Amino acid sequence: MRITVTGGAGFIGSHTVTLLLEAGHEVLILDSFANAAEDVPDRVAGIAGRHAEVFRADITDPATYNSALADFRPEAVVHFAGLKAVGEAMENPLEYIRVNVGGSVALFQEMAKIGCNRLVFSSSATVYGDPVAVPIDEDHPLRPTNPYGRSKRMVEEVIEDWGRANPALSAINLRYFNPVGAHPSARIGEAPDGVPNNLMPFVAQVAQGVRERLSVFGDDYDTPDGTGVRDYIHVMDLAEAHLAALDLTGAGPGVEALNLGTGQGYSVFEMLRAFEAASDREIPFVITSRRPGDVATSLADPTRAADRMGWRATRDLEDMCRDAWAWQRGRNR
Ligand code: UFG
Numbered sequence: 001m002r003i004t005v006t007g008g009a010g011f012i013g014s015h016t017v018t019l020l021l022e023a024g025h026e027v028l029i030l031d032s033f034a035n036a037a038e039d040v041p042d043r044v045a046g047i048a049g050r051h052a053e054v055f056r057a058d059i060t061d062p063a064t065y066n067s068a069l070a071d072f073r074p075e076a077v078v079h080f081a082g083l084k085a086v087g088e089a090m091e092n093p094l095e096y097i098r099v100n101v102g103g104s105v106a107l108f109q110e111m112a113k114i115g116c117n118r119l120v121f122s123s124s125a126t127v128y129g130d131p132v133a134v135p136i137d138e139d140h141p142l143r144p145t146n147p148y149g150r151s152k153r154m155v156e157e158v159i160e161d162w163g164r165a166n167p168a169l170s171a172i173n174l175r176y177f178n179p180v181g182a183h184p185s186a187r188i189g190e191a192p193d194g195v196p197n198n199l200m201p202f203v204a205q206v207a208q209g210v211r212e213r214l215s216v217f218g219d220d221y222d223t224p225d226g227t228g229v230r231d232y233i234h235v236m237d238l239a240e241a242h243l244a245a246l247d248l249t250g251a252g253p254g255v256e257a258l259n260l261g262t263g264q265g266y267s268v269f270e271m272l273r274a275f276e277a278a279s280d281r282e283i284p285f286v287i288t289s290r291r292p293g294d295v296a297t298s299l300a301d302p303t304r305a306a307d308r309m310g311w312r313a314t315r316d317l318e319d320m321c322r323d324a325w326a327w328q329r330g331r332n333r
Contacts, residue, residue: 002073003246004028004116006059006107007080008052009036011190012122012176014044015183015239016078021048023243028072030065031081032058035193043187059103066110076118076246077111079104082151085197086126086293089148100151105158112166118249119159119171120242125231125259125298127153127175134265135301138175138257145293156257163255170249177231177261177300179238181320182327189327190235199271200232200320204328207279214283216268218290221297227268229297231261234315234323244309261300262313271317278321 003020007013008029014036020027021044029041029052045051053072057065059081082100083089089096104121111119126149128140144150156173163169180200182189195211196202205211219226241260266274276283306312 001075001246002026002028003076003078004030004069004072004074005052005078005080006030007036007082007122009033009040009054010080012179012235012238013080014040014188015235016080016242017052018044018048018183018188019239019243021045021050021052027052028068028074029054030057030059030069032056034058037191040188047183047185047187059107060099062106062110066113069110070114073114074116076120076249077107077116078120078122078242078246079107080122082122084148086146086148087197089151090146093147096147096151097154101154101158104155108158108162117166117168117170117253118246119169120245120249121155121159121171121173123156123173123175123257124149124152125175125177125261125300127156130295131298134297134299135263136259136299137301138259138304160255163253168253169255170253171255172245172249173255173257174241174245175257175259176238177233177259177298179235180232181234181236181315181323183236184323184326186323186326186330189324189331191331199230199268200324203272203275203283204324206283207275207281207325208328212284214272214285215288216285217288217294219287223267223296225267225269228294229265229267229299231263231265231298231300232271232317232320233260233262233313234320237262237313237315241305241309241311244311248309256308258305258308259300259302260305261302263300263302265297265299266317274317275321275325278318279325
């Protein structure tokens with residue numbers, strides 16, 4: 001198939017492009033490289049043995065990429081491009097609307113012009129907001145608690161409206177829980193700019209000695225060991241889910257949302273111990289106060305994704321830590 005991948009040089013995008021190329025698809029990456037390294041497409045080609053076409057463009061500026069898209073004639077689009085830092089979104093909500101919502105609308109208009117009706121959208125479990133019950137299934141109330149989450153939900157709503165107006169549209173909103181890990185080759189992975197916001201890249205940097213110690217944000221949550229519990233999912237499992245979702249968009253029109261998680265939760269301490277085992281390093285930590293906005297437990301019910309796509313996560317915490325550690329060691333050598 002001919003598939004355009006926006007944000008295809010980013011963390012989840014690059015892993016997905018790798019699998020698409022390996023499966024024999026023709027891929028056009030549209031990426032601004034605002035939050036991705038220039039050499040990612042070459043690294044991907046090094047793994048897959050084939051190249052994707054690459055077009056540098058910002059999704060908010062369709063005049064720069066409409067010809068490239070029209071020339072490529074994609075049968076489907078996988079849309080990852082966007083901003084994704086919760087703190088930054090709280091400081092600059094308008095920018096999150098402009099890029100995540102405005103950029104998506106611009107992209108969808110270009111898709112409509114060329115009659116491309118198959119879409120897989122990179123959404124987030126953050127659209128659920130504070131869980132009223134766990135595990136969280138797709139019928140859980142949608143009440144995002146920050147502008148980043150709201151921007152993701154707004155794009156889902158845009159897609160739902162587009163689907164009502166365009167009966168040919170086949171779109172899947174994939175709601176990711178906590179993506180971690182890296183490609184087992186250690187050639188691609190997560191490359192946060194500056195101090196990582198997220199637990200796994202932070203822990204990896206502490207294990208390597210780049211940072212002194214982990215701050216554990218609260219040990220008084222209502223969880224078995226008092227630290228926050230999350231549904232961490234290996235990025236290769238996520239990437240595989242995008243291929244399954246693309247298949248599903250070929251089965252007929254409609255718009256639906258699917259959770260991508262393992263259904264298994266781990267606490268901050270469990271994550272820490274697993275990473276110590278994978279890296280054979282001690283990871284110093286201090287307990288600090290809770291991070292504003294954090295919840296005790298977030299956990300997916302991934303049943304619907306299994307029913308609809310025949311997909312389920314197969315990699316465990318040991319795989320996640322091993323692959324994240326191999327990537328981290330390779331980066332700063
Ligand atoms: N944590 C620490 N120390 C750190 C970083 C995180 O103790 O330095 C803890 C958090 O308190 C939480 C857990 O580790 O209990 C996981 O935190 P992450 O920041 O890795 O992940 P979150 O669940 O907070 O955030 C994720 C995504 C966001 C998304 C959010 C809500 O990264 O993009 O889920 O769905 F918005």
